[in-house]
Amino acid sequence: MTHDLILQHVGKHVSLEKEEAAYFISLLQEVKVPKKGLVLKEGQLCKTISFVNAGALRAYHINKEGKETTVMFALPDWWITDMFCFIHLRPAILNIEAIESSSIFQLKKDDLDTLYLKVPKFERFFRILMQNAYIREQLRMIEKLSLPAEERYIHFLDKYPLIAEKITQKQIASYLGITPEFLSTIRANRAKRIIS
Amino acid sequence: MTHDLILQHVGKHVSLEKEEAAYFISLLQEVKVPKKGLVLKEGQLCKTISFVNAGALRAYHINKEGKETTVMFALPDWWITDMFCFIHLRPAILNIEAIESSSIFQLKKDDLDTLYLKVPKFERFFRILMQNAYIREQLRMIEKLSLPAEERYIHFLDKYPLIAEKITQKQIASYLGITPEFLSTIRANRAKRIIS
DNA sequence: CGTCTATTTGAATGTACTCAAAAGCGGTGG
């Protein structure tokens, strides 16, 4: 359980003194999650944000009709949480599960708030993270509103090849906002077109 | 052109010394925009972020088929820009126009970067802003993926009554991701149901 | 007042969904 990856990751945006790095790491708790294990369950208080050190996670929401929609995937070097509930200390509206056996570092809300005060560099670090997350979501919304399902599917494969190879089509479909059956016919149509 | 609103707004999240406030304000440039005036045009470099002091703005994207999708609205006390292009210094993919005659304060990217260094409190301030923006977009995506058009319409009226009363149905439709014709039939159906 | 755009209405169409059933695939236990 080295912290090389996370320190390198933080180092991309801010440079830490030795003691700052040590303090930061002291706040992290490593958690191993087996495949299909839940890191967060809807209704629970979401008290932590997780950095993926190894493996892959998925956050999804289930609406009142039982329909599942995938909010995000996270590979190593990504942070994931139910941000709304983490920030406002509300019961989670998302589930977060391990797609494969994973190792994550969890940071508690309270500790993060203290970290901001003790090492203000982390304000910058998380500002950049939030900024990128916001931009990603905004671009995703523009795609969702302006492109048909097939083009969104192609973009997804293009943008997230490493994710695509780890997950099922059902999960891709629920990220794109279509049914697995429809994704299947999209793929069948493409295959036909490519042959002819 | 007082800066009361913006200072009060910043004050909600961080408290500034007199000189810090003065410095911050010195970086702002007031711009008056007439109704239908463009603050940002697709293809231009997006060098500024705008705080709405009075009036109302709208950011929208036009895809290659000419279909327009509204990315966000901004009332007084909101910040608006093409965040992707602002951060990465790319040609804008969004247009930003005034829905009504407006007064905005513009902050240049360079000045913002300097501001972060000189007054690190602003890292915190914008971290919180970005965090909220991220959460909003994420919740919007969950709605878009899991609710039918009619429910999204009701939620919109509920969540943004002040915006709803200023804009056209066409603009609401383009925010919800439906055609104006379909929004019209949704409204007609609701009216019928309410009468009977 | 006239023009331009937004809104409504309706008919025809298309994209995506539901339901159902079969085929494929992966994991697990005997």
Place this chain on the structure above:
DNA sequence: CCACCGCTTTTGAGTACATTCAAATAGACG
């Protein structure tokens, strides 16, 4: 190690939600 179980994927038919196109009406603004 193979057979079985459960889940994913495919396929197809019927359906529903939403779009397109067109035309009429209503509203906003100079």
